Amino acid sequence: MNQIWLRPTSAQAMASAPRTLSIVARGGSCCFFELEKGDRLRILDPEGRQPAYLYVEPGSLTGVGSAGPGEVDVPSLGEVLEKGDSDCQIVGAALLARGIAQAGLEAHALFHADSEPGSSFAATSASRSICIVAVPGGPMAPDEQTPPTDLRIEIEPSASLEGRAPPPLAPPLLDLRVKAATAEAYTVKAGQYIQIIDVDGRQCADFLAFDAAALREGKEYGLDATTTHTLMGSAAPKPGLLSKYFDARMVPLVEVVQDTVGRHDTFMLACSAKYYEDMGYPGHSNCTDNFNAVLSPHGVQAKKGWPAINFFYNTIAGADDQITMDEPWSRPGDYVLLRALTDLVCATSSCADDIDPANGWFPTDIHVRVYDADSAFPKGMSHRMTPDAEPRLTRESGFHSRTSALTRKLEDYRGFWVPTCFNAAGPLEEYWACRERAVIMDLSALRKFEVIGPDAEDLMQLAVTRNIRKLAVNQIVYTAMCNEHGGMIDDGTVFRLNQHNFRWICGDEYSGVWLRKLAEDHKLKVWVKSSTDQLHNVAVQGPRSRAILSSLVVTPPQEPTIDELKWFRFTVGRIHGVPVLVSRTGYTGELGFEVWCHPSQAPSVWDSIMEAGKPHGLMPMGLAALDMLRIEAGLVFAGYDFCDQTDPFEAGIGFTVPKDKPDPYVGSEAVARRRDNPHRRLVGLDVQGNEHVGHGDGVYDGRTQVGIITSATKSPILGKTIALARLDVSAAAVGRRVEVGKLDGHQKRIAATIVEFPHFDPKKTRVRAESPIGSAGAPSTSTPSPDSVATAGVPA
Known part of the structure; x- marks a missing residue:
């Protein structure tokens, strides 16, 4: 069997076993491949609700078994290719090179707007044939929940694939x-x-x-x-x-x-x-x-x-x-x-x-x-979401054209190229810009999932530790997602867009797989649709962030303005005509917002914010400065401060686990046992001297190791080295003196004192500031009004 190796940004192909070829057809795109006589074809819709069309040579498929809707109007291939992206143009060129007329192909409707997750189409090739799978879908507005999602094509060839190299990347x-x-x-x-x-x-x-x-x-x-x-x-x-x-x-x-x-x-x-x-x-x-x-x-x-x-x-x-x-x-x-x-x-x-x-x-x-x-x-x-998933190469966000023009210091952060810092300043200057003025940062690497359907609330209530039934429309809550033994799969934020409509934003792409599994196991009528590629975002953080965005974002009369937006709430609007969703969230411990838009409009959003921010000293910021800010603010980071063996209390986010949640959630019994019988506790450390301490360094009481450093930084605003550390509860009392062990843990020790965290602004007065900022640029320290579930926690 031959096929076209489409670019990594569209459809990736790989041989997952000697007898199987797997191709991913990207949502909103087209995929071209060829079948030999006797090849068995199976097309799956893993997430559901994704219409698609299959175009083949007449009579080339037998034993057709479709999960489609029956009699539907299938658009002509020419219409699909004309409306499609650059990969659809590649498909058109492939047909032209082979002398195949588009109008002569037989069309099959695959799936429909209410297809169940895991729906499939099966057939066997009666003769050698070309195949085109079109996965329609246009750009998703940030307040919509209709992302075009990927299909998986599985081909069991009649002849072995052993010894067959994949198609070339270029001639x-x-x-x-x-x-x-x-x-x-x-x-x-x-x-x-x-x-x-x-x-x-x-x-x-x-x-x-x-x-x-x-x-x-x-x-x-x-x-x-x-x-x-x-x-x-x-x-x-x-x-x-x-x-x-x-x-x-x-x-x-x-x-x-x-x-x-x-x-x-x-x-x-x-x-x-x-x-x-x-x-x-x-x-x-x-x-x-x-x-x-x-x-x-x-x-x-x-x-x-x-x-x-x-x-x-x-x-x-x-x-x-x-x-x-x-x-x-x-x-x-x-x-x-x-x-x-x-x-x-x-x-x-x-x-x-x-x-x-x-x-x-x-x-x-x-x-x-x-x-x-x-x-x-x-x-x-x-990057592979699961061991059997396709290999997907590092992506560029919609803002990449702007950030890459300002720096060559980029790193692969969870499958996206993200700036470490920028050429014009550097991490320290970017840090102070966030503390004193404002910064803009590309956080598009966050994973986004649309959770929709009549049982959407039941699924989120089951999946996370917070009481989602208390969450109002346009409200957000930070929460943990746990497995059965109480360890954390991820942390993230839940947006409530409507009665049966939620958005889960997190760091781990596996969260979507987990949510679909829970829905299937509990027979819930709900769809979990990946929207990461349809929704990119920048964080605008710092004391001047409200002033910058309030001059830009135009909201409908029924929606809150930027000046009215409360902590852990969101609003929709436009920036110079571009649809955006703006949330009062962030990961810096400062007053701040996140602006969400479609990737195709990201450059325009970046340019508008940068221009509006000039009078306020707005500066782009990278991951290096962010790490200093989030450690000072006591904000935890997956892989450092928690993993799937760490419960929310050990991760320092026990506030996300209410005692009075009326419904059980995954891991609730284990989490309750861990609450009542804690073994470890996340604490703050004030570290003496200026020597480096970092993630994984042991914390000692005498000869005995009592814990480890999870995150550490030299705090610019506090003028000292600070750390987050997970310690045995017997050694975690505030005020106790411990030592950080270097080399083998014993030959070199650095003195430290256990303190409460966050180290900086422990009452969150800066991030909770509700009054508009005055001309001096300092955030208000007024006490916010109580919020049902959002303001009890730390923003993620």
């Missing part, structure tokens, strides 16, 4: 198969791209590169482990130096552009004859000897063991300082994409190891493709 200059347990050498020009593909999955590929010009002069300069580790400290594919590999002259040879696996080793030796001899297999084929053979014609001297980039090799560095390994994480079709930074002689092996788990016990082929330097490949790392 290749070189298409090279590296057979199992062999190696190949090849040349690459500066600027060209090198794709190393694991054809059948769980197969290691060692990679070498040498400066071609130097080799011609008889000088050998290849990838150097010591130099690269010294200059880099990280091998993750990120913009700038963090993606590069150097030779001994400190000359960069290659950089990583894309990686769909995310787990490799770097500069362990490629397997050698000695390894197999020591293991009792003398004469075993090995990568080092294979490299020596193919590189000899290029003038490269043989080695007993080659230090290589070990792509797909699953090295594990244990706490006992032992290095072990297990089967690779790579799936069939996974790859790493490199860019040559100078003319290179390269060599790639398919590792010969079949005596341990390194290659899943069975070596298979590696495929190498080289692409032209003019190819446009965005940087990105792979």
